[in-house]
Amino acid sequence: MRTLTSEFLRERMAKGVRNSKRDAMSYRGITLTTGTMPNAEGSAEAVIGSTKVLAGIKVALAEPMQDTPEEGNLTTSAELLPMASENYDIGPPTPEGVEFARVVDRGIRHGGILDMSKLFIEEGKVWNVFLDLYVINYDGNLFDAGTLASMAAIATTRMPRYEDEKVVRDESMKRLETGNIITSCTFGKVLDELLLDPDGAEEELMKARLTVANSEDAIHAMQKGLGGSFSVKEIDSLIDAAFEKSKELRGIVKRSIGD
Amino acid sequence: MKRIVVPGDLVDEKPVHLMDAFIEGNKTYATVISVYDDDKKTLIPLEGLWYPRKDEIVIGVIEEAKLNTYTVQLNAPYKGIIISKYAESSMANGDMIEASVKELDKTGTVVLSRPRVLNGGKLLRIRPAKVHRLLGRSNTMLRQITDGTGTMIKVGMNGVIWLRGGDTDLATDAVMRIQDEAHVAGLTDRIGSMVKAQAPKPQPAPPHPEEGSE
Amino acid sequence: MKNNDIKLISNGKRLDGRAPNEMRSMKIVPNVVKNSGGSAYMEWGKNKIIAAVYGPGEALPRHTANPDRAVIKCRYMMAPFSSSEEHGRVGMNRRAIEISKVTAEVFENIVLLDQFPGTEINIYIEVLQSDGGTRAAGITCASVAMALSGIPMKDLPYAVSVGKVGEDVILDLDKLEDNYSDADVPLAILPRTDSVALLQMDGEMTKKQFNDAMAMAMEAGKTISKLQKDALRSQYIEQEQKYR
Numbered sequence: 001m002r003t004l005t006s007e008f009l010r011e012r013m014a015k016g017v018r019n020s021k022r023d024a025m026s027y028r029g030i031t032l033t034t035g036t037m038p039n040a041e042g043s044a045e046a047v048i049g050s051t052k053v054l055a056g057i058k059v060a061l062a063e064p065m066q067d068t069p070e071e072g073n074l075t076t077s078a079e080l081l082p083m084a085s086e087n088y089d090i091g092p093p094t095p096e097g098v099e100f101a102r103v104v105d106r107g108i109r110h111g112g113i114l115d116m117s118k119l120f121i122e123e124g125k126v127w128n129v130f131l132d133l134y135v136i137n138y139d140g141n142l143f144d145a146g147t148l149a150s151m152a153a154i155a156t157t158r159m160p161r162y163e164d165e166k167v168v169r170d171e172s173m174k175r176l177e178t179g180n181i182i183t184s185c186t187f188g189k190v191l192d193e194l195l196l197d198p199d200g201a202e203e204e205l206m207k208a209r210l211t212v213a214n215s216e217d218a219i220h221a222m223q224k225g226l227g228g229s230f231s232v233k234e235i236d237s238l239i240d241a242a243f244e245k246s247k248e249l250r251g252i253v254k255r256s257i258g259d
Numbered sequence: 260m261k262r263i264v265v266p267g268d269l270v271d272e273k274p275v276h277l278m279d280a281f282i283e284g285n286k287t288y289a290t291v292i293s294v295y296d297d298d299k300k301t302l303i304p305l306e307g308l309w310y311p312r313k314d315e316i317v318i319g320v321i322e323e324a325k326l327n328t329y330t331v332q333l334n335a336p337y338k339g340i341i342i343s344k345y346a347e348s349s350m351a352n353g354d355m356i357e358a359s360v361k362e363l364d365k366t367g368t369v370v371l372s373r374p375r376v377l378n379g380g381k382l383l384r385i386r387p388a389k390v391h392r393l394l395g396r397s398n399t400m401l402r403q404i405t406d407g408t409g410t411m412i413k414v415g416m417n418g419v420i421w422l423r424g425g426d427t428d429l430a431t432d433a434v435m436r437i438q439d440e441a442h443v444a445g446l447t448d449r450i451g452s453m454v455k456a457q458a459p460k461p462q463p464a465p466p467h468p469e470e471g472s473e
Numbered sequence: 474m475k476n477n478d479i480k481l482i483s484n485g486k487r488l489d490g491r492a493p494n495e496m497r498s499m500k501i502v503p504n505v506v507k508n509s510g511g512s513a514y515m516e517w518g519k520n521k522i523i524a525a526v527y528g529p530g531e532a533l534p535r536h537t538a539n540p541d542r543a544v545i546k547c548r549y550m551m552a553p554f555s556s557s558e559e560h561g562r563v564g565m566n567r568r569a570i571e572i573s574k575v576t577a578e579v580f581e582n583i584v585l586l587d588q589f590p591g592t593e594i595n596i597y598i599e600v601l602q603s604d605g606g607t608r609a610a611g612i613t614c615a616s617v618a619m620a621l622s623g624i625p626m627k628d629l630p631y632a633v634s635v636g637k638v639g640e641d642v643i644l645d646l647d648k649l650e651d652n653y654s655d656a657d658v659p660l661a662i663l664p665r666t667d668s669v670a671l672l673q674m675d676g677e678m679t680k681k682q683f684n685d686a687m688a689m690a691m692e693a694g695k696t697i698s699k700l701q702k703d704a705l706r707s708q709y710i711e712q713e714q715k716y717r
C-alpha cells in the first residue's frame with residue numbers, strides 16, 4: 001500500500017530531508033551479523049532500516065563446468081520469502097527475485113573475492129559454493145543488503161575437507177580464503193532527486209535505480225533498473241558517490257568479519 | 260486488578276459477555292491479547308483486527324479504477340469498493356482517500372460511500388486495536404497532537420492515519436508512541452509533554468508552519 | 474531406523490547429556506518481521522525458525538475461498554542452508570507439503586474462522602536451521618505469531634515430539650535421535666482443553682509406552698506454554714516498566 005505522496009516528498013526534499021529524516025546521500029541504520037546460522041558453512045544477516053536479508057553458504061562437492069575444468073563454481077539463488085512483504089507470493093522465482101540474485105552474484109563473482117582455482121580438488125572434482133539469499137523483511141534496497149550479507153557470509157565461510165573420498169565437516173574447518181571486499185551502493189531517482197538507499201515507501205515512487213558494486217579501487221558490477229533513465233552526468237556523479245559511501249560499508253564488513 | 264491475558268486464558272470464572280472473549284462451561288476465556296480488569300469486568304484488546312461498522316470513517320488507497328467501480332486497499336481483511344457513480348470526482352490509482360462504510364457485503368467486500376481524495380501528506384498504518392487510544396475520549400488525545408504539532412491528522416478506524424503539514428515527524432513519533440504504549444497508564448500526559456516540549460510554536464498553529472524546531 | 478552402533482542413551486543420559494524427560498533450551502522473540510500481521514522467531518535447541526502470519530485477506534485464487542469462513546493456508550519450508558550436511562534442494566518437497574497441511578489443520582481447531590467469511594489466513598514458517606523437531610518448533614512459533622497478529626483464537630497451541638529409544642520413552646528428539654530412534658511421535662496440543670490437534674507416529678511402541686510418552690508431552694507443555702505466554706506479554710510489560 002502506497003504511503004507517501006509525491007507532494008509530501010517534494011516538500012520534504014525542498015528542506016533537504018527525506019521521509020525518514022535523513023539526507024539524500026545517507027544510509028539508514030545498518031547492522032551486519034555473521035555466524036547467525038552455524039549449520040551453514042557461512043552465514044550473515046544484514047539489516048538496513050527494516051530490510052532484513054540473510055545469506056547462507058553451503059559448500060558441496062561437484063563436477064567442474066566443462067569450460068573451466070580446474071575451477072570451482074559459485075551458485076547464487078534468492079528467495080523473496082512470502083513473509084517478507086504483502087506483495088510477495090508463493091511460487092517460482094519472479095523476475096524481481098532473479099534480478100536480485102544475479103546482481104548480487106555479479107558483484108561477488110567479478111569482485112576478486114573468490115579464487116575459483118582454489119576450489120579445485122582433483123580432476124573431475126571441485127567445490128561448489130552455494131550462496132542462498134533469504135529476504136525476511138522488505139523495506140527497499142534489497143541489493144545493498146544482499147551484497148553486504150553475501151560478502152560477510154563468504155568471508156566467514158569455513159571450508160569442508162575432502163578426505164578418503166568423503167566430505168568432512170568438523171570443528172577444524174578452515175576459513176575460505178578471500179581477497180577483495182565488495183559492497184554495493186544503490187541509488188534511486190525519486191521525483192528527479194537522486195537518493196541513496198531508497199526505502200520501501202520511496203521505491204513506490206522511484207522511476208529509475210542504479211546499483212554500483214565496487215571494491216576500493218574498481219567497479220565490478222552495475223545494474224540500472226526500472227523504466228526511467230539517468231543522464232551520463234548523473235551516472236558519473238553516482239559512481240563517485242558509490243566510491244565515497246563504500247568506505248563506510250567496507251568498514252561495516254570488516255568489523256563483522258573480524259578483520 | 261488488571262492483568263494481561265492471551266488467547267485461551269481464563270478471563271473470569273463466571274460467564275461474562277464481552278467482545279474478544281467466549282464462554283464455555285460457564286467460564287469466560289480470552290480470544291485475543293487483552294487487558295482484563297477483574298473489578299470493572301472490562302476487557303480491553305491490545306491486538307485485534309478491524310471489523311467494519313456502518314458509517315465508520317476509513318482511510319485507504321485506490322488500488323484499481325475500473326469501469327464502474329474503484330477497489331480500495333484498506334489495510335484490513337476486506338477490500339473496499341466504491342461505486343463510481345457515487346464518487347463526486349474521478350480518482351486515480353494510488354490516490355489516498357477517506358470514505359465512510361456503507362456495508363460489509365456477502366462476498367467480504369466493504370462497500371464505501373462519500374469518498375474524498377486526500378491531497379498530499381502521508382499515511383501511517385497502526386494496529387487497529389489502538390485507534391481508540393489515538394483518538395482518546397472525545398478526541399482529546401488526537402487534539403493534543405494536532406495542537407502541538409500543527410499537523411492535520413485524519414484517523415481511519417481501519418488503522419490507517421493520514422498526516423499533512425506541521426511537524427509531521429513529531430506527529431508521527433507521537434502516533435507510534437501511542438501505538439506502543441496504549442496500555443500504559445498516564446499516556447495522555449506523556450504525549451502532552453512530548454508534543455509541548457518539542458512543539459515548534461506555542462501559539463495556535465498556522466495552517467502550514469515550517470517544519471523542524473530550529 | 475534402528476541402529477545398534479549408536480547408543481542414544483547410557484546411564485540414563487542422552488548423547489547431549491539430557492535426561493529422558495528433558496527438553497532442549499528454548500527462546501522466543503516476538504515481532505521479528507515488521508511487514509507481517511504478527512511474527513516470532515524461535516530457537517529450540519539448535520533449531521532456528523521464523524513464523525509470520527498475514528491476513529485475513531482476500532482468498533486467492535478465488536476458488537479457494539469458502540463463503541462461510543476463513544481458510545488457513547500454511548507454508549512450511551526448510552532453507553537450503555539449514556542442515557549441517559548437504560545443501561538442500563530449494564522449494565517444497567512432499568515432506569514439507571504434508572507438514573504445511575497438518576500445521577494449517579492445527580490452527581483450524583481454534584481460530585474463529587467464521588468471523589472472516591471468504592478470506593484466507595496465511596502462516597509462513599521458515600526453518601533457517603534444523604536439528605530435529607522443526608515441525609513442533611514451527612507450530613509453537615506460529616502460535617505466538619498468530620496471537621500477535623490479533624486473529625481471535627480459542628487457545629494457544631504448542632507442539633513437541635516424544636519418542637522411544639530402546640525401551641526408554643524420551644522427550645523432544647533431536648536430529649540424531651530422530652534418525653535412529655525406535656519411535657517418533659510429534660504432537661500439537663491445545664492446552665486449555667488438553668486436546669490433541671496434531672498426532673503423527675512412526676516406529677514401534679506399546680500402548681503403555683505411548684501413554685507414558687503422551688503424559689511426558691503434556692508435562693513439558695506447561696513449560697512451553699509459559700514460554701509462549703511470556704513472549705506474548707513481554708513487549709507490553711517492557712513498555713510498562715519504562716515508567717515504573
